[in-house]
Amino acid sequence: MNVIAAGEAICQAGGAGPAWRVLRGSVKLSDEAGGYAGLAIAGDIIGCETLLFGRYTFSAQALTECELADWQKEPVAPTAESILSVFSKAQKRAATLLALRGGQALERVRGLVRLLADGAGLVLLPPRQEIAEITDLRIETVSRIIKGLEKEGQMTQVRIDGIHHTRAYRLSV
């Protein structure tokens, strides 16, 4: 079980390492050039391709504090079936991420917040700049939208020790 602090790198494109399962937190994927390549949250697998190539295709960075587990050390060793299952989940996630880059800014940010909340009433957000990259907006726009949601009472800041207070929110909707 590995705990990674917010902002820390998890793996490097081209480098070696295990495939990870995200147990908690959110992770940003980037390509070799550093461009945004996706997002992983609890339940997702990162770096599945290392089982084939021995190298990561994407870099991964913790957006919030994360807990990771070595996927190959899970009780059930990877089989064709479990790989398919991971694949299928990744496809759905990819479709969700596409949706976070379409439509109006408000809906994109709200969509990301909901995705990160993952059904819970409490959500830990990445920095505004990361939200901006995921939604293809500018940091100022993201800030305005989150402040707007706060003022409408849809989100309320929550103080949690060790977490930047602009990143923890209780959701009301």
Place this chain on the structure above:
Amino acid sequence: MNVIAAGEAICQAGGAGPAWRVLRGSVKLSDEAGGYAGLAIAGDIIGCETLLFGRYTFSAQALTECELADWQKEPVAPTAESILSVFSKAQKRAATLLALRGGQALERVRGLVRLLADGAGLVLLPPRQEIAEITDLRIETVSRIIKGLEKEGQMTQVRIDGIHHTRAYRLSV
């Protein structure tokens, strides 16, 4: 070997059928609600998850005339390794599609045209409306941008029998 006409449905979310390999043409994926979920081009596999669930997660529709082959009938039967390979390719594709929804309109459309051209000097585009959906732009914006690229000489319309003349282009860059 199956040839699908432009606009025709290839499979339905929730329905049954084989996993397909796209040999030629471009295919749009949609979720059950009809929302855009991705794009497949030559070399990509569609509906890989049917091997696991027996049902398609997404619907697929031919954007241009397509040629498909039953993936399980390929010389090499799917193994954990080949599935990983398909998975890895799908992840890269997903990252590319995210990029097509970020940045300025001109770059998005140009990016999609390049992706569809796949290195060739000739490209068959989907209808403007489909390009708009993939890039999260409006059909009018897409039309203006393509006309602009034509006027700059970056693309030239090519007449091909049986293909709408606004969809076949020769690329100059």
Place this chain on the structure above:
DNA sequence: CGGCTTCTTGAAAAGTATCAAATATAGTGG
């Protein structure tokens, strides 16, 4: 030749980005 769909174009409105600056927060060393 119609009738229908797709594409193109223009003008105005809306939504975001940009730029600049203030404020707030986190981190650090006394």
Place this chain on the structure above:
DNA sequence: CCACTATATTTGATACTTTTCAAGAAGCCG
């Protein structure tokens, strides 16, 4: 714990891009 510094967020005003709405042109099909 406090002052100080660096980083992150917020806010306002303006510029720019894209959407929207409306209409016309072009292409396809029978």
